[in-house]
Amino acid sequence: MSEYPHPHHGEEHHRDRRHGDQRDRGDREPVLRLHDVQVKFRSDGRSAHALRGIDLELREREVHGLVGESGAGKSVLLHTLLNLNRGSANVETSGSVIYKGRDLLTLFEPNMRKIRGAEISIVFQEPAKHLNPGLTIGGHIEDLLRYHRAAARRTAGARTAELLDLVELPRRVLKQYAFELSGGMQQRAMIAIAIACNPLVLLADEPTTALDVTVQRQILELLLRLRAELGLAVLFVSHDLGVVHEIADRVSVLYSGRVVEEAPNTLVFSEPLHPYTELLLRSVPSAAARGRELKVIPGAVPDASAVPPGCAFHPRCPIATELCTMQVPQLERVRDDHRVACFHPGELAAGESEGGSL
Ligand SMILES: Nc1ncnc2c1ncn2[C@@H]1O[C@H](COP(=O)(O)OP(=O)(O)OP(=O)(O)O)[C@@H](O)[C@H]1O
Ligand code: SF4
Ligand SMILES: [Mg+2]
Numbered sequence: 001m002s003e004y005p006h007p008h009h010g011e012e013h014h015r016d017r018r019h020g021d022q023r024d025r026g027d028r029e030p031v032l033r034l035h036d037v038q039v040k041f042r043s044d045g046r047s048a049h050a051l052r053g054i055d056l057e058l059r060e061r062e063v064h065g066l067v068g069e070s071g072a073g074k075s076v077l078l079h080t081l082l083n084l085n086r087g088s089a090n091v092e093t094s095g096s097v098i099y100k101g102r103d104l105l106t107l108f109e110p111n112m113r114k115i116r117g118a119e120i121s122i123v124f125q126e127p128a129k130h131l132n133p134g135l136t137i138g139g140h141i142e143d144l145l146r147y148h149r150a151a152a153r154r155t156a157g158a159r160t161a162e163l164l165d166l167v168e169l170p171r172r173v174l175k176q177y178a179f180e181l182s183g184g185m186q187q188r189a190m191i192a193i194a195i196a197c198n199p200l201v202l203l204a205d206e207p208t209t210a211l212d213v214t215v216q217r218q219i220l221e222l223l224l225r226l227r228a229e230l231g232l233a234v235l236f237v238s239h240d241l242g243v244v245h246e247i248a249d250r251v252s253v254l255y256s257g258r259v260v261e262e263a264p265n266t267l268v269f270s271e272p273l274h275p276y277t278e279l280l281l282r283s284v285p286s287a288a289a290r291g292r293e294l295k296v297i298p299g300a301v302p303d304a305s306a307v308p309p310g311c312a313f314h315p316r317c318p319i320a321t322e323l324c325t326m327q328v329p330q331l332e333r334v335r336d337d338h339r340v341a342c343f344h345p346g347e348l349a350a351g352e353s354e355g356g357s358l
Contacts, residue, residue: 024130024352028059031200031233032120034083036086036106037095039073039080039257041304048304050076052257054095054329058201063227065248066263067241067280071301073257074237078203081235082116083107118148118197125206127190131178137176137189141196143155146183150197163192166229167222172210184215188222195226202226204236208243220247241284253277256302256312259331273345275317311343319348 039051050073058064066074083104085091097104099120104112124130133142141160147149164171165186178186187207194202204223208216224247227234238244244251245266251268252263253276261274272278279297284307300314302308311329314320323343331341 005007014175028062029287030057031060032056032058032101032235033096033098034081035096035098037077037080037097038093039076039085040092042090042092046305049307050257050304051080052261052307054257056252056259056262058233058235059250060200060233061227062245062249063224063236065244065251066235066237066254067239067244067251068254069239069280069301071256071334072305074239074254074305075205076257077254078122078235078237080105081203082120082122083109083112086285088202114148117144117194118150119199119202120201121194121197122201122205123187123190123207125187125209127183131180131186131190131193133177133179136175136177137169137181137192140189140193141174144193146194159196163196164187166195166226167192182215183211184210184218187215187219191219191222191226195232198230200231200233202232202234204234206238207236208242209238216243223247235284237251241269241280243278253280256307258312258341259339260313260341261339262331268339271346272349273338273340273350274342275319275344276295276313278348311341319344320353 013204015295017117021248026337034054034056037051037054038049041048041050054073056064056066066077079085080093081097081104085093086109093105095105099115104115107115107138113203131137135143138160141163142156145156145159146153161171166172169185169188169192171322173185173189173260174182178189181189191207197334202223207223208219211219220243223236225235236244236247248262248265250262252259253268255276261268261272261277268277269281272281276297279295282295283297302315308315308325310323310327311317314324317324321343329341329343331339333339334345
């Protein structure tokens with residue numbers, strides 16, 4: 001939806017206005033620390049390796065954009081953070097997700113329930129699917145406050161009204177059902193429910209994808225304001241690079257269940273080092289609008305049950321070498337706060353600027 005500085009154009013972006021000196025700072029403490037998170041689904045003798053070793057830090061008060069094509073593992077990652085796969089016999093999870101010194105992946109379920117929806121909450125692309133059709137918006141909030149004892153009975157009404165003000169919804173919405181609201185209002189209601197218990201972390205799975213451009217922008221503005229006012233850390237998932245550039249402080253690029261590049265927002269968009277990031281940036285319309293040829297990346301993200309050996313991107317990578325087909329590149333720091341998982345970081349763009357034919 002948005003314009004952003006394409007790599008090598010070096011333009012500054014208006015978002016700085018909103019972020020002030022907070023933008024791109026690397027000195028904030030991590031709220032969530034993921035290490036080697038792996039998820040395998042097994043069914044009918046087949047195994048789908050959806051997450052293949054995710055390393056990621058969500059720092060306090062940051063908006064961390066998680067971007068990647070369909071099938072990259074974005075939703076599986078958010079579900080895993082909340083331990084929503086727990087109890088399913090055909091899911092195998094390993095690694096760690098450290099939150100307040102505890103590993104959420106091995107946390108006793110009753111303790112996890114105290115965190116899920118309260119300290120770490122989630123909003124989805126289609127709120128209506130996740131809201132109970134038989135419950136008013138006010139009913140949802142009151143149930144949650146009661147469950148988590150986040151407000152005493154006599155103050156619950158005031159808290160509910162306060163939440164509606166925070167997300168800029170009229171009070172009448174308290175008595176309405178999700179189906180009576182527009183898409184934008186449903187999303188605001190879902191955000192009100194998500195922030196009801198003062199979470200530290202908000203997970204957002206494509207929260208604006210189903211909305212039209214104007215409403216999309218309003219919801220992004222709302223999330224940025226809530227981050228500032230409530231001190232939330234937001235893990236914001238999207239396949240839309242423009243939206244991620246609009247909202248994120250830092251960005252992780254996900255490919256086939258692994259983070260392939262991670263850096264402050266400005267760096268990912270101005271100096272991408274991984275060939276996948278570079279090609280992803282060229283595949284969005286704003287690249288063409290800025291005089292560059294719009295190129296779709298040939299091929300697709302591999303199915304999680306058939307991930308190629310070595311670097312999973314190698315069948316689509318224009319500069320793959322034999323090494324890439326044999327070994328998995330690890331996510332390594334190439335410079336301060338910029339990590340990449342590639343045997344030839346930066347070489348795609350460099351080869352082209354030297355007049356190569358890639
Ligand atoms: N329950 C499941 N059983 C088997 N495979 C699954 C299951 N859930 C997800 N997968 C596989 O895991 C991979 C990642 O899926 P995921 O839904 O996380 O992708 P995504 O990045 O969220 O994509 P999208 O942008 O389309 O939402 C896909 O290959 C998908 O087929
Ligand atoms: S490791 Fe090799 S195949 Fe993978 S992105 Fe880098 S150059 Fe391309
Ligand atoms: Mg998804």
